[in-house]
Amino acid sequence: MIDTPRLHVFGCGRAGRAIARRLVDAGRVEPGLIVNRSLESAQRAADFIGGGEPAEALDDRVAGGWLMVGLPDGVLLDAPGTIARACPQPPQLVFHLSGSVEARVLERIGAPFAAVHPVRAFADPQSAAARFEGTWCVAEGEPGALERLRPAFETAGGRWLAFSARDKAAWHAATVAASNFLVTIHGLARDLAERAGLPGDQARELLCDLQQGTLEGLREASPRAALTGPIERGDAAACRRLAAAASGLDAERARLFSELGRATLALAREKRGARTGDRSLAALFSATSG
Numbered sequence: 001m002i003d004t005p006r007l008h009v010f011g012c013g014r015a016g017r018a019i020a021r022r023l024v025d026a027g028r029v030e031p032g033l034i035v036n037r038s039l040e041s042a043q044r045a046a047d048f049i050g051g052g053e054p055a056e057a058l059d060d061r062v063a064g065g066w067l068m069v070g071l072p073d074g075v076l077l078d079a080p081g082t083i084a085r086a087c088p089q090p091p092q093l094v095f096h097l098s099g100s101v102e103a104r105v106l107e108r109i110g111a112p113f114a115a116v117h118p119v120r121a122f123a124d125p126q127s128a129a130a131r132f133e134g135t136w137c138v139a140e141g142e143p144g145a146l147e148r149l150r151p152a153f154e155t156a157g158g159r160w161l162a163f164s165a166r167d168k169a170a171w172h173a174a175t176v177a178a179s180n181f182l183v184t185i186h187g188l189a190r191d192l193a194e195r196a197g198l199p200g201d202q203a204r205e206l207l208c209d210l211q212q213g214t215l216e217g218l219r220e221a222s223p224r225a226a227l228t229g230p231i232e233r234g235d236a237a238a239c240r241r242l243a244a245a246a247s248g249l250d251a252e253r254a255r256l257f258s259e260l261g262r263a264t265l266a267l268a269r270e271k272r273g274a275r276t277g278d279r280s281l282a283a284l285f286s287a288t289s290g
């Protein structure tokens with residue numbers, strides 16, 4: 001028989017709500033205490049999860065259940081002391097959701113501990129929970145916690161990846177570059193498309209399709225091999241037009257475009273070797289850098 005512990009949540013925001021909802025829907029846990037900064041917010045989280053008890057603080061009801069800490073990373077670092085004081089009897093296990101903080105910050109709580117980083121942007125818990133299937137869950141911590149969490153996350157639709165916490169900062173930087181920077185670049189592309197007169201809805205669809213195709217290519221090839229376009233071809237006339245278009249952007253976006261242009265030129269040189277025209281291409285992208 002599968003044990004269904006109560007899942008208590010300390011910090012039930014975007015990530016916490018989506019994960020709690022998936023674990024509850026999968027039948028792996030029962031909803032337990034929910035503690036946010038305000039009771040109103042905890043109630044909204046309980047409504048979203050489909051159960052749970054909004055509470056002003058953790059208390060000894062946490063004993064014997066699982067405790068998920070979904071606090072923002074800055075607050076998470078100070079949370080273990082608060083949890084240890086509020087819960088003299090430790091939970092059965094405790095885990096947090098951060099990609100940048102090591103699991104062992106939870107050690108002083110006195111329960112088997114883990115960090116399970118769901119590698120997905122949880123901007124909206126509703127759609128994040130709906131699209132959770134197949135989400136990588138990168139986990140590190142104590143075996144006693146990991147061996148109980150793994151089947152629960154897998155039943156909830158996650159793809160488990162055990163990870164040694166050798167360099168979590170580098171790991172987190174990788175996910176920020178892949179996800180957050182992609183959003184920044186997409187925003188830049190949308191601004192340019194709208195300046196060109198493409199209506200917003202069409203720009204969104206078209207540019208998302210384009211980025212999705214590029215990402216699909218990157219599943220099969222290295223960044224060098226996947227790179228195409230005027231910079232990779234060394235097409236000076238097309239690059240002059242690119243630089244001119246970017247110079248019409250505000251200073252910050254123009255600088256971003258130029259820096260990305262130079263970084264792309266460096267990747268192109270790695271791919272096809274240096275060419276005589278590369279210096280003038282690099283100069284074009286320096287000229288628009290504000």
Ligand SMILES: NC(=O)c1ccc[n+]([C@@H]2O[C@H](COP(=O)([O-])OP(=O)(O)OC[C@H]3O[C@@H](n4cnc5c(N)ncnc54)[C@H](OP(=O)(O)O)[C@@H]3O)[C@@H](O)[C@H]2O)c1
Nearest residue numbers: 011012013014015036037038041070071073097098121122
């Ligand atoms: N969002 C993502 O895309 C994502 C993806 C993967 C992992 N994560 C990780 O998930 C964790 C949470 O991130 P998030 O984006 O879900 O944050 P969030 O949406 O800001 O939610 C944080 C929650 O913590 C509560 N909280 C903050 N300070 C508190 C305190 N002192 N006492 C009690 N509750 C407090 C907030 O309560 P109120 O609602 O009352 O303000 C809020 O519900 C982080 O470790 C993050 O790295 C996030």
